[in-house]
Amino acid sequence: MSDVSFDSATFRRVLGHYPTGVCVVTAVEEDGAPVGMVVGSFTSVSLDPPLVAFFPAKSSTSWPRIEKLGRFCVNILAADQLALCRQIAGPGQDKFRDVAHRASANGSPILDNVVAWIDCTLDAVHEAGDHYIVLGRVAALEVDRAERPLLFFQGSYGEFALLD
Numbered sequence: 001m002s003d004v005s006f007d008s009a010t011f012r013r014v015l016g017h018y019p020t021g022v023c024v025v026t027a028v029e030e031d032g033a034p035v036g037m038v039v040g041s042f043t044s045v046s047l048d049p050p051l052v053a054f055f056p057a058k059s060s061t062s063w064p065r066i067e068k069l070g071r072f073c074v075n076i077l078a079a080d081q082l083a084l085c086r087q088i089a090g091p092g093q094d095k096f097r098d099v100a101h102r103a104s105a106n107g108s109p110i111l112d113n114v115v116a117w118i119d120c121t122l123d124a125v126h127e128a129g130d131h132y133i134v135l136g137r138v139a140a141l142e143v144d145r146a147e148r149p150l151l152f153f154q155g156s157y158g159e160f161a162l163l164d
Contacts, residue, residue: 019153024075024088025054026101026109027066034096034109037062038089040152041131042074050138052118055131063132067125072136073108074118077150079159081113085150105140116143 056063120136
């Protein structure tokens with residue numbers, strides 16, 4: 001670790017004051033089994049070419065399975081999909097039990113009732129400390145349900161409230 005004047009708990013606490021959206025990145029393995037992981041670090045990167053990014057931990061067991069497929073779909077969860085978030089984030093191989101979804105043009109699962117989805121091909125992966133920076137080239141995208149997104153803030157889940 002580099003010479004810094006703070007520990008990892010302080011880093012998490014301070015950055016936890018910045019809310020993030022909650023997404024599920026999905027793909028389908030060669031045997032037809034869906035694979036997915038929850039990410040709270042997703043962002044748009046470029047309009048030309050259309051690129052998005054997310055940041056899986058190097059310790060993730062799902063990311064290597066998705067990476068080798070070369071394509072994935074980012075599903076932006078709605079505020080009422082916390083149970084789905086917890087199911088996909090949980091351990092085990094049966095993460096998609098009773099999870100309704102359809103296939104994107106690239107074959108990745110688009111989860112039912114998400115706010116929006118972004119279908120991608122893998123553009124690049126860069127090492128960044130204990131995470132990777134994953135760039136996805138957007139092939140297709142759509143808003144499925146114009147609802148409030150699920151947010152993660154200070155270690156808890158919540159939703160956005162309009163102030164206007």
